[in-house]
Amino acid sequence: MAHVLTSPPVSHDAGLAHLRTMIRIRVLEEGIERHFLAGDIPGFAHLSIGQEAVASGVCSQLRTDDYIASTHRGHGHALAKGTSMRSMMAELFGRESGMCRGKGGSMHIADFSVGMLGANGVVAGGFGLVAGAALSAVQRKTDQVAVCFFGDGATNRGPFHENLNLAAVWNLPAIFVLENNQYASTTSTAETMKIKDVAIRADGYGIPATIVDGFDAFAVADALREAVARARGGGGPTFVECKTYRVRGHYIGDPERYRTKDEVAEVMRVDDPIVRTQLLLGDALSPAAFEQIWQAARDEFADAVAFAQASPPALPDDAFFGAYAGDREAGNPHHTSAERERDALLERP
Amino acid sequence: MRTMTFSEATLEAMQEEMRRDPTVFLMGEDIAKQGGIFGQFKGLPQEFGFDRVRDTPISEAALVGAGVGAALTGCRPVVDMHFADFITCSMDEVVNQAAKLRYMFGEQCVVPMTLRAPDGISKSAGSQHSQSLEAWFVHTPGLEVVIPADAEDAKGLLKAAIRSDNPTLYFEHKMLFPQKGSIPDDADFVIPIGKAKTMREGADVAIITYGITVGRALEAAAQLETDGIDATVINLRSVWPLDYDAIADAVARTHRVVIAHEAVRVGGVGGEIAAFIAEACFDDLDGPVVRLGASHNPVPFTPTLQEAVYPKAPAIANAARRLVRREI
Numbered sequence: 001m002a003h004v005l006t007s008p009p010v011s012h013d014a015g016l017a018h019l020r021t022m023i024r025i026r027v028l029e030e031g032i033e034r035h036f037l038a039g040d041i042p043g044f045a046h047l048s049i050g051q052e053a054v055a056s057g058v059c060s061q062l063r064t065d066d067y068i069a070s071t072h073r074g075h076g077h078a079l080a081k082g083t084s085m086r087s088m089m090a091e092l093f094g095r096e097s098g099m100c101r102g103k104g105g106s107m108h109i110a111d112f113s114v115g116m117l118g119a120n121g122v123v124a125g126g127f128g129l130v131a132g133a134a135l136s137a138v139q140r141k142t143d144q145v146a147v148c149f150f151g152d153g154a155t156n157r158g159p160f161h162e163n164l165n166l167a168a169v170w171n172l173p174a175i176f177v178l179e180n181n182q183y184a185s186t187t188s189t190a191e192t193m194k195i196k197d198v199a200i201r202a203d204g205y206g207i208p209a210t211i212v213d214g215f216d217a218f219a220v221a222d223a224l225r226e227a228v229a230r231a232r233g234g235g236g237p238t239f240v241e242c243k244t245y246r247v248r249g250h251y252i253g254d255p256e257r258y259r260t261k262d263e264v265a266e267v268m269r270v271d272d273p274i275v276r277t278q279l280l281l282g283d284a285l286s287p288a289a290f291e292q293i294w295q296a297a298r299d300e301f302a303d304a305v306a307f308a309q310a311s312p313p314a315l316p317d318d319a320f321f322g323a324y325a326g327d328r329e330a331g332n333p334h335h336t337s338a339e340r341e342r343d344a345l346l347e348r349p
Numbered sequence: 350m351r352t353m354t355f356s357e358a359t360l361e362a363m364q365e366e367m368r369r370d371p372t373v374f375l376m377g378e379d380i381a382k383q384g385g386i387f388g389q390f391k392g393l394p395q396e397f398g399f400d401r402v403r404d405t406p407i408s409e410a411a412l413v414g415a416g417v418g419a420a421l422t423g424c425r426p427v428v429d430m431h432f433a434d435f436i437t438c439s440m441d442e443v444v445n446q447a448a449k450l451r452y453m454f455g456e457q458c459v460v461p462m463t464l465r466a467p468d469g470i471s472k473s474a475g476s477q478h479s480q481s482l483e484a485w486f487v488h489t490p491g492l493e494v495v496i497p498a499d500a501e502d503a504k505g506l507l508k509a510a511i512r513s514d515n516p517t518l519y520f521e522h523k524m525l526f527p528q529k530g531s532i533p534d535d536a537d538f539v540i541p542i543g544k545a546k547t548m549r550e551g552a553d554v555a556i557i558t559y560g561i562t563v564g565r566a567l568e569a570a571a572q573l574e575t576d577g578i579d580a581t582v583i584n585l586r587s588v589w590p591l592d593y594d595a596i597a598d599a600v601a602r603t604h605r606v607v608i609a610h611e612a613v614r615v616g617g618v619g620g621e622i623a624a625f626i627a628e629a630c631f632d633d634l635d636g637p638v639v640r641l642g643a644s645h646n647p648v649p650f651t652p653t654l655q656e657a658v659y660p661k662a663p664a665i666a667n668a669a670r671r672l673v674r675r676e677i
């Protein structure tokens with residue numbers, strides 16, 4: 001049965017690390033919002049403002065060679081796992097220097113160099129990837145763990161149930177981190193499921209579950225420490241439900257007809273995870289030191305935007321290559337096929 | 350050369366690839382303790398252990414999803430779909446994940462996963478266990494689709510699929526499993542993906558086909574021979590990537606083409622081949638391109654109905670004969 005963790009004692013260094021990560025995510029996402037609205041970023045973008053404590057708390061307990069799979073709301077997860085703002089912003093700006101060569105965008109950011117197996121445009125798309133990455137760790141006899149981030153909406157899809165069952169019955173080193181942000185797209189969780197705590201679903205698969213305050217990075221980190229130890233030690237999967245809130249709309253530009261501005265303001269007044277961490281650190285964190293963290297994040301973001309803007313855009317010719325391993329090698333049948341497609345559509349000199 | 354069944358050929362391919370590469374593993378329903386519904390996995394867990402040959406829950410979405418995840422992270426999973434029809438229960442994992450990730454993530458990863466999918470019309474298996482669904486996956490960029498016609502193909506294409514760094518669908522016709530054929534002795538025998546094989550050469554007409562219909566086309570060619578008509582039979586082996594050069598070559602040499610497959614004719618792979626011939630080989634043609642495939646209805650259960658809905662040797666021979674005699 002799920003149990004609720006209370007906030008553990010606070011370590012100053014851990015608090016500073018969480019603050020840095022959460023502030024970097026906040027600055028990144030507020031910046032993405034500005035540039036999106038200014039027309040610099042094509043496509044869709046989904047923000048995780050208010051949920052930063054989950055990304056920070058979870059990733060603070062992972063090694064670089066551990067895996068995460070993210071959702072459509074993945075900027076924070078990627079940054080917390082160790083990817084660079086530069087490669088992410090170049091991707092969002094559609095540049096060839098982006099982490100996905102400009103072929104993924106916000107919804108498909110991925111960084112395999114830090115074990116980030118991708119944001120995913122399909123709700124519940126990450127469960128299989130994480131079950132598989134955990135299975136792969138078992139097959140290759142490593143002690144890596146794999147973490148799946150997902151929202152409350154994903155728990156109403158089949159792959160959630162199939163993969164939790166598979167991870168449980170095979171005792172896989174997988175950790176399922178639910179960011180219960182109260183909304184599935186534009187519909188409140190209360191309208192889409194009859195239970196209040198999604199964590200009770202884990203019980204049905206024999207997976208131990210914990211419910212934590214998702215605005216508290218320490219509480220999230222504590223739950224993950226236990227889950228990671230269990231997974232690395234061969235104890236199988238864990239389910240962690242982080243109670244949090246989606247402060248921005250489902251996507252940038254969401255008219256948000258389904259809730260009031262007061263509801264959102266009240267959450268940020270009481271539960272802004274950055275403010276809460278600052279308060280927990282108390283006088284040990286001077287206002288100047290706090291401001292310094294913000295300034296460092298702003299500088300990093302400005303540098304990332306400058307890098308993106310200075311990078312050349314992805315070129316049309318590149319659109320036809322990359323779907324298949326081998327398709328950039330002359331003589332490979334996929335290369336021949338890609339060239340045929342290109343030559344049918346692009347005017348060649 | 351040795352003689353063995355199609356089923357034994359796939360088993361030998363699995364054994365050789367699992368010995369060769371410790372990251373190859375196998376999962377599916379009823380495969381480890383039962384040995385697979387066609388005996389195609391018999392003895393594998395005894396040699397490789399139940400960690401590398403896994404019986405699974407009936408959870409196709411999880412199996413394919415986990416296959417993708419394992420493939421992304423250093424393994425070469427082979428996922429057995431039990432019946433090809435059940436791929437439909439994992440379409441997101443095949444179409445939106447396996448096929449897209451390499452491209453969408455800017456070539457940071459490969460997805461070396463093989464899906465084994467026993468397909469086709471067998472003995473009254475009914476509408477939900479008889480389909481040939483390859484066209485859907487040819488239509489989805491990012492996947493490879495191979496379809497063996499005999500024991501030699503079964504072994505060489507399965508080994509190629511496992512070694513491929515791309516997600517590969519391996520459609521194996523259920524009625525082929527007990528059929529015997531000759532296999533080269535070389536343990537490194539692999540059939541290159543994307544290369545067709547000319548099964549016989551004849552100047553009058555080319556029958557372009559794949560999978561179980563290759564055997565039916567060869568039977569048709571033997572019937573045609575008694576009528577004095579010499580047919581070429583092309584076994585495509587891969588339907589994506591398609592060996593367009595082999596197709597163009599066959600058209601240039603025969604000027605008349607019959608395309609045949611057991612999959613539904615409408616919207617089938619034959620349409621792509623016919624369109625290619627119309628675009629690239631127009632001047633070589635001496636008659637219309639003829640397509641044969643299953644009729645546009647679910648496969649019925651009763652033998653008298655089932656046997657009526659897909660092209661067998663007489664239908665292929667008849668089409669070729671009429672084409673050569675300019676009756677169509």
